[in-house]
Amino acid sequence: MADSTFATPDLTTFARLDTLGLQVTGQFLEPDRAVLACRAVKGDELCRACGEPGRPRDSTTRRLAHEPFGWRPTILLVTVRRFRCDGCGLVWRQDTSAAAEPRARLSRGGLRWALTALVCQHLTVARIAEALGVSWNTANDAVLTEGRRVLISDPSRFDGVRVIGVDEHVWRHTRRGDKFVTVIIDLTPVRDRTGPARLLDMVEGRSKQVFKTWLSQRPETWRTGVEVVAMDGFTGFKTAAVEELDEVTVVMDPFHVVRLAGQCLELCRRRIQLATTGHRGHSGDPLYSARRTLSTGADLLTEKQQLRIAELFANEQHLAVEATWGVYQIMISAYRDPNRAAGKNRIRQLIDSLASGVPAALIEVRTLGRTLRKRASDILAYFDRPGTSNGPTEAINGRLEHLRGSALGFRSLTNYIARSLMETGGFRPGLHLRLR
Incomplete structure (x- = not known):
């Protein structure tokens, strides 16, 4: 560092206090x-x-608690002068609103740091409070209040939404009280390839009426702009969307469609297992040993797995499992087809073939056929809407699980919704947080 020069440190600039109207x-x-x-x-x-x-x-x-430097809490002792008017007798003090809100314990710089640490760096409130040198309640109240101001109460948060996803989410694991909420996700950035999905809102409960009420509370212009709703197999969400949104396209997510076929295969395997052996699967039973291999795509099977499948289906008692496995494999290959038109045609042919003529012995396949026929338009709509999937919705659910785990659970649903919106609501401190 031979060419480096050093001068007397300017603590005001170093601590970013010049933007707060303070001088060290x-x-x-x-x-x-x-x-x-x-x-x-x-x-x-x-x-x-x-x-x-x-x-x-x-x-x-x-x-005031200020942003820490080197993870050492930094405290500001601000001297505020008070004046008196000899003419009218009024007493007032210097205006420090640029440094902090009235009665606040965190400076605006400390508040900005706390919000960035919570949302972008995913730190816990306990860690933030430790770094600021304040209590947990002080840090939590300040962050929630600012988060509501800059994000949750932002009227432009719902602008430009064209594709949404809806799903249920478990926000707490208790025996008492409603533990389910309905999450509504903005999938427009994913479809347009402009950014990640973001949480729009979270509503207590999981039913048709919950989603329908939420949609009815949105402005008419907003509802008119929504083009697609991606969801799982719950028909209540579909009914609510169709009743509240004009000319909306409902898309049933491929993951949930394949899962229906997978559950059908698993139920068939268990039924045949019980019918042929008289007991549930034990170690060494062919059907039980092949349960994971059966759920693997045919194009991903190793030679050993292919041999196991061939030996399994060589037994005539396993014909029902073989037929159900074939339906499952057709569905997987259709979704994996790089030609979306060809994949759509294969799914349509599968639905038509299961609509009638399925042998009575294939109990699970007949049930699957009725379900697919009922949701055929929603299933096929996926192939006409590239980039529309409920996968990002499931990803956000996973992030919310991580949030709840890092916080060791939540007791207040209001706080959980606020923290979830800040965590996955598309918050960017550089864009939203402005010092007033």
């Missing part, structure tokens, strides 16, 4: 924190009632 006048290092003595730059000597110059009366000190 001194510093003191304690074993567990750094303390910066500051004064407000703005004078405010004129009386706010009559406009006459006031005279200094006394001063008071305001203590």
